[in-house]
Amino acid sequence: MQENYIELVKKINNGKILTYSILTFGCQLNENDSEKIAGMLEEMGYVKIDDYKKADLVVFNTCCVRENAEEKLFGKIGEIKKIKEKRDVCLAIGGCMMQEEKMLKKMKESYPFVNVIFGTHTLQNLPENIYKAISKNQKVKDVIDIDGEIYEDLPIKRNSNFKASVTIMYGCNNFCTYCIVPYVRGRERSRNPEKILEEIKNLANDGYKEITLLGQNVNSYKGNEKIRNFADLLNEVCKIDGIEKVDFISPHPKDFTDDVIDVIANNKKISRIIHLPLQSGNTKVLKEMNRKYTKEQFLELAEKMKSKIDGLVLSTDIIVGFPGETDEEFEDTLDVVRKVNFEQIFMFIYSKRDGTVAAKREDQVPENIKHKRFDKLKELYESKVDENNEKYIGTVQELLIESLSRYNDNTYEGRTKTNKVVIIEKSKDYKIGDVVTVKITENHKWYLKGEIL
Ligand code: 5AD
Ligand code: SF4
Secondary structure, eight states: OHHHHHHHHHHHHTTOOOEEEEEEOSSHHHHHHHHHHHHHHHHTTOEEOSOGGGOSEEEEEEOOSSTHHHHHHHHHHHHHHHHHHHSOOEEEEEEGGGGSHHHHHHHHHHOTTOOEEEOSSOGGGHHHHHHHHHHSOOOEEEOOSSOOOOOOOOOOOOSOSSEEEEEOEEOOOOOOTTOOHHHHHOSOEEOOHHHHHHHHHHHHHTTOOEEEEEOTTGGGOBOOSSSOBHHHHHHHHHTSTTOOEEEEEOOOGGGOOHHHHHHHHHOTTBOSEEEOOOBOSOHHHHHHTTOOOOHHHHHHHHHHHHHHSTTOEEEEEEEEOOTTOOHHHHHHHHHHHHHHOOSEEEEEEOOOOTTSTGGGOSOOOOHHHHHHHHHHHHHHHHHHHHHHHHTTTTOEEEEEEEEEOSSOTTEEEEEOTTOOEEEEEOOTTOOTTOEEEEEEEEEOSSOEEEEEO
């Protein structure tokens, strides 16, 4: 049915080359949705440009995990409003923020000039919605509350031609008390494993080398009788010829079972950096966050993973200033950081999200204390970066060359299996997308230097 709308939009645009631009906020799941939006727009005949201020059709794909995203979005909408006063622009806004009741109200009251509003469960209707907006000048609001079905085979325009993300499940059932995701992305729904494997085989045939499996909680993936769970799926993905590196994000520590650890240990293709979101190192805070593990259980799991998986390093997410968190409880977080020695830490200041359990608490931590804790954590983390980098000097690493270096045009930038950025000299003998073997020679804090062997 959407094919009809694709044709109708083409007809209205009547051979004119119209441009589109998508601005994506938030996580890799949103990035992947944006690739599908781009795929649909290109089928409709739109051509991509980077500068959204020059485009005929602008899409904002929003995130609502933290509050500051809202301010950013309103600023961008304001910019488009000014452009709309001078020429025609079709503005479509979608993603997680549009699933929030209060945001929909605000959009209706303050931004009536937005042409299309769509949610996380109605992405696949975009051709129809764009058609209604441009042909009938309708304001389209296409947001549903119930969990959408899984739509397979949407067109997709990928951002890279050697690295691809593949969503394996949608939604989340965990209801961590600080988090809005379960309210805007709905309950967990796993994709059919055969469909996932078919997509990855096609990617491999098209020359893709690196696959990232995506989901809010990948290790609670549920398959079928043959490919039952996340461990089985990972194993099957590794068997696909041509795929050299397999990554996944995000697992939940409570579901990190031994079978998954064993599959990783036995498959060299799987990334040697695993993201294990800690959130807090204090057992009482973890309980109040509804994370379902204690400080000790997290430490044990990290140890077990490191001892069973050769060359493994860990990355993590940490929230500081969860309601009621005391200085002493925060010290437990620092203690876990010291003990686990994470290679990478994504640090967040707790942000109150309406509708979540933690937002209702009266013992919110004052802003200045949250910032002080954030700075303390950052300081500890940065002091560890050099120490961790030094371990790489003299080692031999496999490197996937990803781009020209952002530091120097005569060099390439690649990543090791542990996600470390390594700079190497450019040469005719290898190109972006190749996997090469390098020896690490220098530490430059935020990147390493290496020599091809
Ligand atoms: N405040 C701050 N950080 C949050 N995250 C999720 N919700 C919030 C919030 N309300 C962080 C968590 C999660 C990451 C994607 O975002 O650390 O793992
Ligand atoms: Fe949010 Fe927790 Fe679900 Fe992650 S597991 S998306 S933090 S509720």
